Amino acid sequence: MGILKFKSHLFKLPSFLFGNNNLCTRKTFLKSNLISAHYCSGNSLQLKENEHLTPPRFLDVHLPNASQTLKLHPTWLRDHCRCPDCYNAITYQRNNDILKLNEHSTISAHSQSDGLLHVLWSDGHKSIYSIPWLISNTYEGRCQKQEEEASRLITWDGSMGNLPSLEPILHREALHDDNTLSEIYRRVIQYGFAKIEQVPSTEIDTKIIIERVCRMSCTVFGKFWETGTNFDHMDTGYLNGYLEAHTDNTYFTEAQGYLVFHCTHFNGTGGESFFVDGFHVAKQLKQLDPAAYDYLSKANITAEYIEPGEHFSSGGAILRHDPVSGQLEQLRFNMLDRAPLTSVPQSEVGTFYRHLRTMAKLVRQKENEYWFRLLPGTVMIIDNWRLLHGRNNYEGKRVLRGCYYSRSDFMSKARHYGIIS
Ligand SMILES: [Fe+2]
Ligand SMILES: [Zn+2]
Secondary structure, three states: OOOOOOOOOOOOOOHHHEEOOOOOOHHHHHOOEEEEEEEOOOOOEEEEEEEOOOOOOOEEEEOOOOOOEEEEOHHHHHHOOOOOOOEEOOOOEEOOOHHHOOOOOOEEEEEEEOOEEEEEEOOOOEEEEEHHHHHHOOHHHHHHHHHHHHHHOOOOOOOOOOOHHHOOEEHHHHHHOHHHHHHHHHHHHHHOEEEEEOOOOOHHHHHHHHHHHOOOEOEOOEOOEEEOOOOOOOOHHHOOOOEEEEOOOOOOOOOOOEEEEEEEEEEEEEOOEEEEEHHHHHHHHHHHOHHHHHHHHHOOEEEEEEEOOEEEEEEEOOEEEOOOOOOEEEEOOOOOOEOOOOOOOHHHHHHHHHHHHHHHHHHHOHHHEEEEOOOOOOEEEEEOOOEEEEEOOEEEEEEEEEEEEOHHHHHHHHHHOOOOO
């Protein structure tokens, strides 16, 4: 029995996580529920949440170097025992039975020493917890971490300045050095994009560097695509006109998290690219028109993509927030891919368009656009949940290869490199 895996360290915690003593109010306790399941003679299973009148005995964990205590619910504590009986450290999965947690959640004795909490349960089971691990794995600890991570994001406008993400990362270093790879992840997470220079133009070289960063995701556009040489898909991205700032895949139930471009050939005029930092625009909107921000965080907007044999359709808010921490997580902004507006009642339509126009005006502000020319040899990795991208019309030949990375895959690697938790 013992602690098998601790990921996090002690960090500064918000005061609402703590209580100074055991005097939690009865009101708080009465909100706690006990799930009970019992079979009725009528052959139907009745699942009823009974408010229990006996309050659970929260366990107070005394924190080192702090006068406060961390109050933990006994059921949470038992559920988070990491002993070999309760947790499989090889598969990283729980072994415990959710239906037995309550009956096993009475604490007989507990003590603290050397950063560890020892608990003896009424059924004789013993648990040992690392206190820093307990802190960082609570709801409050998670919110605090996500707030810290959000505060590390650097948003920008079109002037861009000396944004470190513009400094070149060379192809050979990205290919052979893991620290460089980790730096690519850090830049994409922090600034919304990273670029790799001097990538050779052969298809195999494009694929090798793309897959070196993350596994390619397979969508209706295939795993790996090329624009400028064919018109395989009925999308404006495959044509040569002006493309206004947008995010991709608003019509998927989950938009692909990241977009990769590799320009391999350009011989013509126009075709300059631009980015808009959607998180910067969101900040501006929140400040200038909080009602619009709030509305666009809730109103559902459906997008669609149709081509022979396919019809994708999906809805969601333009500003999507993490349901736990409330941090802004994703922008779904593509005015071209909007489906018929069936998600807003006619009585609300005026409000909807008013707020949408306010945001569109901010997206189109010249000061927010960062323009550049995607030159042959450059690979750009772009956060499609944060950055909007667009392009000038062009004449001539412009070949762009690329792929998507799923959010899950890219975030998994970012977590592996310690960039996010
Ligand atoms: Fe696009
Ligand atoms: Zn255990």
